[in-house]
Amino acid sequence: xxxxxxxxxxxxxxxxxxxxxxxxxxxxxxxxxxxxxxxxxxxxxxxxxxxxxxxxxxxxxxxxxxxxxxxxxxxxxxxxxxxxxxxxxxxxxxxxxxxxxxxxxxxxxxxxxxxxxxxxxxxxxxxxxxxxxxxxx
Numbered sequence: 739x740x741x742x743x744x745x746x747x748x749x750x751x752x753x754x755x756x757x758x759x760x761x762x763x764x765x766x767x768x769x770x771x772x773x774x775x776x777x778x779x780x781x782x783x784x785x786x787x788x789x790x791x792x793x794x795x796x797x798x799x800x801x802x803x804x805x806x807x808x809x810x811x812x813x814x815x816x817x818x819x820x821x822x823x824x825x826x827x828x829x830x831x832x833x834x835x836x837x838x839x840x841x842x843x844x845x846x847x848x849x850x851x852x853x854x855x856x857x858x859x860x861x862x863x864x865x866x867x868x869x870x871x872x873x874x875x
């Protein structure tokens with residue numbers, strides 16, 4: 739054979755045992771395995787990214803919900819403190835002389851109360867003032 743002469747050999751027919759034996763000994767299976775590994779790696783990475791993003795969104799929502807609950811609690815506490823300060827202000831001014839002037843304030847406090855205990859407290863106080871006025875007449 740002369741130097742540089744190409745060796746020509748007929749390729750085996752596709753799908754035959756000879757073709758399969760030659761393919762398995764070639765770099766083809768390694769290339770297919772590498773492509774498959776790359777595809778699986780990409781799919782796993784994308785799934786992890788989606789899961790991380792979903793977790794981040796859930797964490798942000800939960801944090802926002804907690805902050806909202808905290809703000810609601812602070813607002814509720816502020817309203818209750820303000821209500822109590824108004825009620826004690828009225829009670830401190832009850833002296834029996836001009837108590838009827840404080841009636842609308844007590845009625846408003848009873849209406850503004852967001853729980854039945856405070857509403858009843860303001861109502862009972864107003865009823866006591868009314869009873870004292872009626873007994874004094």
